[in-house]
Amino acid sequence: MASATSVTSLADEVNCPICQGTLREPVTIDCGHNFCRGCLTRYCEIPGPGPDPEESPTCPLCKEPFRPGSFRPNWQLASVVENITHLQLVSTLGSEEEDICREHGEKIYFFCEDDETQLCVVCREAGEHRAHTVRFLEDAAGPYREQIQKCLKCLRKEREEIQEIQSRENKRIQVLLTQVATKRQQVISEFAHLSQFLEEQQSILLARLERLDGDILKQREEFDLLVAGEICRFSALIEELEEKNERPASVLLT
Numbered sequence: 001m002a003s004a005t006s007v008t009s010l011a012d013e014v015n016c017p018i019c020q021g022t023l024r025e026p027v028t029i030d031c032g033h034n035f036c037r038g039c040l041t042r043y044c045e046i047p048g049p050g051p052d053p054e055e056s057p058t059c060p061l062c063k064e065p066f067r068p069g070s071f072r073p074n075w076q077l078a079s080v081v082e083n084i085t086h087l088q089l090v091s092t093l094g095s096e097e098e099d100i101c102r103e104h105g106e107k108i109y110f111f112c113e114d115d116e117t118q119l120c121v122v123c124r125e126a127g128e129h130r131a132h133t134v135r136f137l138e139d140a141a142g143p144y145r146e147q148i149q150k151c152l153k154c155l156r157k158e159r160e161e162i163q164e165i166q167s168r169e170n171k172r173i174q175v176l177l178t179q180v181a182t183k184r185q186q187v188i189s190e191f192a193h194l195s196q197f198l199e200e201q202q203s204i205l206l207a208r209l210e211r212l213d214g215d216i217l218k219q220r221e222e223f224d225l226l227v228a229g230e231i232c233r234f235s236a237l238i239e240e241l242e243e244k245n246e247r248p249a250s251v252l253l254t
Helices: 004-012 037-045 075-090 121-125 137-245
Strands: 026-028 034-036 108-112 117-120 134-136
Touching: 026 037, 026 075, 034 037, 075 137, 108 121, 108 137, 117 121, 134 137
Parallel strands: none
Antiparallel strands: 026 034, 108 117, 108 134
């Protein structure tokens, strides 16, 4: 017979990450995670923390954004949930009380597929179950378990495919980030080199301008000295001529 651990393990595979209960009307969003339709609808109605109320909601598990209108019913997972529910009905959960028929006090060995009821030996011989299909508990649970295992295999395969896509995308993004970082360092290095070159050219040009400024000042000083000498000479001649111009005609003609 199925153990409590195995049934619980199967049930954990179909729990809703939001309400932590068994999935009801399971739907899948863009990132591949599954939730109850009602839980996800209420989750989307909660305003996000960002300043933009129109911002797309993010997956409660992986935080990837998704479109609120992109819910896809997961009929395969719904079938798994239904089969697990049936399996829980036909499996013992490890409690002695649940192994005992409440009506007759006998140990339960059988399952009536018509009434979906667990039976003891006395129940099986009762008239109401004689015409029904009655099987041992483990035999009755077998087909359900097989269906669940097949569905779980498909779901795990889909999950692995999504994880592989996520891994490839993460690697692609990491390559792009590395390229951007390399380009950033290259730009910084080139501009640092250019800045050094410009500083050197600035120093050279400023030195040239400084020498040119000194040459101009020197020329102005020499020109000022030359002009001052000529002015002094012309002033002396003017003074001399003015003095002669003031002399009497007899002296001037001498």
